Amino acid sequence: MTTDWRPRAAALADKLRASGKLTTPEWHSALSQTPRHVFVPEYYRQDRGAEWIAVRGDNPAQREKWLDAMYDNTVLVTALADNDNGGQLVRSSSTQPGLMVRMLEALEVRDGNTVLEIGAGTGYNAALLSQRLGDGCVYSVDIEPDLVDLARERLAEAGHHPTVVARDGADGFPEHAPFDRLIATCSVPAIPAAWVRQVRPGGKILADIKTGVSAGSLVLLTRYDDDAAVGRFDPVYAAFMALRPSAGVPAVPTRVDRNRDAARQRTSQLNPTTPWDNLLTWFLASFTLGPDVAAAGYTGPDDNDTNEQPAPAAVWITTPDGSWTEISLRDHDGEHRVHEGGPRNLWTLIEQAHRDWTDHGQPDWDRLGLTVTRDEQRVWLDEPSGPTLGTLPTG
């Protein structure tokens, strides 16, 4: 039995307050009084060979390391799924506490509000909500039945009994609608219509929009009449795992072979690391790259790289239609060699998105907003009546 968690939980809340990630006494109190270790008896970390290693609280040799991780502001991988290639993919995780409270504060939760959480995971966030609002106000769903059973047990161990059920969160929880607030801790390519319908007019929805790998961020919407909702993106980027249609193994992007011999070649002045270094351009590009998940990564080092720690040679991007591009990280007088193959020139689309972003004055996330109606989901600049930057994929 862990008895020494209270000072650690209080220290975490103090640290988050000092760093400005936590500003309200209500959430400071909820965080200080919620035992995260009850919800995460073990977590997984990747070793150098990318193998997942379990760190368990009931292993005396690991206990101190485990307990430190519980009350640190870190995301912890809590459930894995085996894929067909003998590897393992992340099925669930416990979000960084700092991000969780920042989102709960952004959601403007008030006493007596009913809240629906999509993505119960470990149950820790449902515990924070129950601590703050009381069990009767909190509803949480997850697609994974085994995780829901564990979350319910652990919530009870921590003294909470919110309503936690296994179901597809894309459908919301109509039996208990309308809610005052809806928070999604998994990402969606567009806001499901059920979420807007199930939030009371004047109520709020906080969700992570991701139209591709890392393309998008958190948006806070207010529900209006006629199944409409409008709001802005959060100033600080965040990323959650994607909502999936069924329990089990998360989807992986379609594999695309990159045949350099048949590639079209040219050079580009755009920074090859744009998908990671310029997330706004990557988001704008995702509107033309397409609604399906684009994959991106680094190629291994060149054969002739003799450095002790060889660096990646290029960035690659693929889309499921078979299009691919590879952009050399090596800079020749400001130019990077580009190879493109398949039906579309992907790097050209990203260059165009970068020009659009520049022409709009290089906006940050807080200048972007989203209007959701029954007919479309429009991303705009500065004001709902401002220029359209793209339309989210619905239906």
Ligand SMILES: C[S@@+](CC[C@H](N)C(=O)[O-])C[C@H]1O[C@@H](n2cnc3c(N)ncnc32)[C@H](O)[C@@H]1O
């Ligand atoms: C980042 S974790 C949530 C963390 C959680 N809020 C906590 O406090 O531990 C994301 C969760 O979304 C869940 N999820 C994925 N697809 C879903 C769906 N269609 N409906 C509901 N939950 C889903 C995953 O199973 C995973 O547990």
